[in-house]
Amino acid sequence: MIKHLLIFILLFVNFTCIAQNSFELSGRVIAQTRDTLEVSVLNLSRETGVVTNEKGDFKIDVSIGENLYFSSIQFEPLEVEVTSTILEDPNYMVFLFPKINELQEVLLSSVDLIGIEETDIKNIPLQPYLSAANLGLPQATKPLPTIEERRIYTASSGPLDLLINTLNGELKKLRKLNEWAKLDRLVVQGEQAMAVHYFEEYCGVPEAYISDFIYFCAQDDRYKPLLKQQDKLKLFEFFEEKGPAYKEFRQW
Incomplete structure (x- = not known):
């Protein structure tokens, strides 16, 4: 009996060690738009991440059972649990779908227009503009919650939900995703603040690495207040200051 117990313990320990081994996962992000440059690949379990190259390729350290999160401004996010099948696949591919932005409904008027501006203006019936303010209704002053914030609210809306999602780690994971989403938005703002040639000429950062450079800058506490x-001049000086540090980080 003792012999069998020792064998079971040894097998269990061996299996646990194998499961906890770290591997470098190589893969490629595929999308219909083929615009797979700089998709964020995050290891939620280790809180580390990389970005894809111009072909959509990536390499990241993982272990079996860890969760990878793929996100980008133009694609729907995707979460994948690492399995032995994924690690054994030499051509592992992740398929992302573009985000769909719903357009407002367009109503076609039945009013006949003759092409004369003064006459057409008189023939178009006007309706009073209605808003919460002119109706005397209370107005919302806070911005609408993001998708991530709504998920956190749902996971903690009741005592039982809060307890379950705290114990199974779901709430912690949602909060971490919310942090990454906020960081993504800050990076996009930084990219839109300056022209591409600015990063290349004044910071020495190639166009393919601009997003990665701004992720690097966002780790500095001065970035968000700027x-x-x-103030584009101060932001200009900040990026220019961070350029040499980023090139040293990249070992260029």
């Missing part, structure tokens, strides 16, 4: 101030 974005809020909307």
Whole structure:
């Protein structure tokens, strides 16, 4: 009996060690738009991440059972659990779908227009503009919650939900996803603040690495306040200052 117990313990320990081994996962992000450059690949379990190259290829350290999160501004996010099948696949591919932005409904008027501006203006019936303000209704002053914030609210809306999602780690994972989403939005703001040639000429950063450079800059506590101030001159000086540090980080 003792012999069998020892064998079971040894097998269990061996299996646990194998499961915890770290591997470098190589893969490629595929999308219909073929615009797979700089898709964020995050290891939620280790809180580390990389970005894809111009072909959509990526390499990241993982272990079996860890969760990978693929996100980009133009694609729907995707979460994948690492399995032995994924690690054994030499041509592992991840398929992402573009985000669909719903357009407002367009109503076609039945009013006949003759092409004369003064006459047409008189023939078009006008309706009073209605808003919460002119109807005397209370107005919302807070911005609408993001998708991530709504998921956190749902996971903690009741005592039982809060307890279950805290114990199974779901709430912690949702909060981490919310942090990454906020970081993504800050990076996009930084990219839109300056022209591409600015990063290349003044910071020494190639166009393919601009997003990665801004992720690097976002780790500095000065970055977020500079974005809020909307002072392009100070932001210009900040990026230029971070250029040499980023090139040293990249070992260029």
